[in-house]
Amino acid sequence: MSSVLVQKVWSTLWSAGSISRFRLHVSHVSHQVNHVASEEQRIYDEPYVIFQNWLIAAQREAPQVRPRLACMATVDKSGEPVTRLTSIEEVSANGITFFTTLGSRQAGEISANPHVSLHFNWAPLMRSVRIAGSAHQLTEEQALDQFRRYPRHVQMCITHGPRYAAADWQSRSGLFARIVQRLNTWLGKHPEEIQMPPNWGGYLLTPSLFEFGMLSGQKAGRTRVRFRRCLEMPRGTRVGNIQAERQDWVYDSCEEN
Template identity: 35%
Template structure:
């Protein structure tokens, strides 16, 4: 198999300035809605990129759980590698790859922790098994075998079989307050359409970028 021979043409149609909504959050909501309606697998899945203290970038996929004018929200173990890296450098990058629609959205922004009230509200809405898993897994730590994790999960399941599960102190969410949002639409002959929204003095400027 020759990787350089793998290619395809982008035929979904282009993106023009007149097609864009003036508010990038509204534009994102529209594209996300269309991704959901197209029944894409995990339309809320996004790559979160952070940087450690040495400047080494890391990426992982998490699920977007809320978006509004204040930013993009996800939840994690606050002792995880991503959370520790955000603690040291709150500038992060998000990426949504909606390949079947020939679309991508790239976001840069600054992460801030959610309030305890916001964490409690979301945690209580999760399925019980997800709540237990959040407590059982010390995310990013080394474990000797999967059985250790499964054993802890079963232990907690028995412990909280009839009682309410408390929100663990080491679990919570981050809100990414965007400073830029780029919308990418595939185009024929690799002439892709890219529009960058950049926040300046509280308002959004729009620039077309070369592919």
């Protein structure tokens, strides 16, 4: 990667506070410093960390766009792309989790073809993120753990549908219902636990591509920074072979007018 391109990647992403020690790495690559910096000094954040930071910023600055809602693309049996809106849950080094009804069309397409992509569009921030990879079903224990984290009205919606959940919410939001709830709490009585439906489950998307898009103004061009997972080498073996540090990602940047 040229020093000019490295500088573009740095200037583009540093405003989000995402690549924490990138400047030292750039200096090391551009000027080929003779002394070897410590491994801790040379490590930069992986793309999922950049995505986490952008997601946090979007939730803080533009919650009205529902930042966790993504356009998911799958492939049907005839090879045609299919899109729908999906809400994600956890973002970690392992991947991105989302949940759905296992008997749904979405689940069937993922089971037949695990290649999936997500597209997040945060227009007020002039940012977008595209993530592509393979999705694999989570265990029943993992799905149950997430189900227990949902508020009661969300559990009711998953189990019985939105109309039943709305009726249950209204029945519990009245003055008399709140008094009964206070008394039950004081007496140590808890609401009946809602059982997770047997057809409810989740998936883990393991990314192979992150693409970050940014607009700096109405007349400015669009900048894209793309991270692709390097599959030729096992994770952790790249140091000493090419100038890409410990992470198994290769990255580039481009500008579109």
